[in-house]
Amino acid sequence: MIGILVSGNVSGGHLNPAVTLSMAVLRKCAWIQVPIYMLAQYLGAFLASAVLYGIYADGINGAGGKIDGTAGIFASYPYSGDWQPSAATLAFDQILGTALLLIIILAVTDDKNMNVSSGLVPLLIGLGLAAIHNSFGLNAGSAINPARDFSP
Numbered sequence: 001m002i003g004i005l006v007s008g009n010v011s012g013g014h015l016n017p018a019v020t021l022s023m024a025v026l027r028k029c030a031w032i033q034v035p036i037y038m039l040a041q042y043l044g045a046f047l048a049s050a051v052l053y054g055i056y057a058d059g060i061n062g063a064g065g066k067i068d069g070t071a072g073i074f075a076s077y078p079y080s081g082d083w084q085p086s087a088a089t090l091a092f093d094q095i096l097g098t099a100l101l102l103i104i105i106l107a108v109t110d111d112k113n114m115n116v117s118s119g120l121v122p123l124l125i126g127l128g129l130a131a132i133h134n135s136f137g138l139n140a141g142s143a144i145n146p147a148r149d150f151s152p
Contacts, residue, residue, distance in 0.1 A: 001126025
């Protein structure tokens with residue numbers, strides 16, 4: 001929600017490469033913008049990872065400098081408990097989570113739908129995203145933003 005509030009007037013709140021690509025396919029943004037937005041998204045994710053490293057440096061060092069127990073700070077990983085989700089389950093999990101995010105974004109930004117006030121758009125997308133993360137966190141940590149996992 002905060003990211004959309006900050007970047008809404010600049011890029012339309014494009015914070016996720018999957019969303020940017022989908023919006024270009026749906027002709028809701030120009031293809032020329034896609035590489036620029038994606039570069040900014042991956043650079044932003046990398047810088048955010050650097051900030052997180054600084055914030056969690058004591059915890060990482062407390063774990064003996066091993067990233068094993070603290071890797072979830074920087075990326076999402078498949079569940080590693082008593083059972084292992086299949087690659088197909090992990091892929092479908094992420095595809096469905098991203099599709100739901102796109103449905104939410106398209107629904108609240110479509111003037112022909114419910115004509116949601118522009119001031120409520122970031123809140124509704126943020127609440128929808130929170131619901132997706134709560135619902136799809138078990139299998140793969142709900143990594144529905146490629147920039148989050150591929151940039152760090």
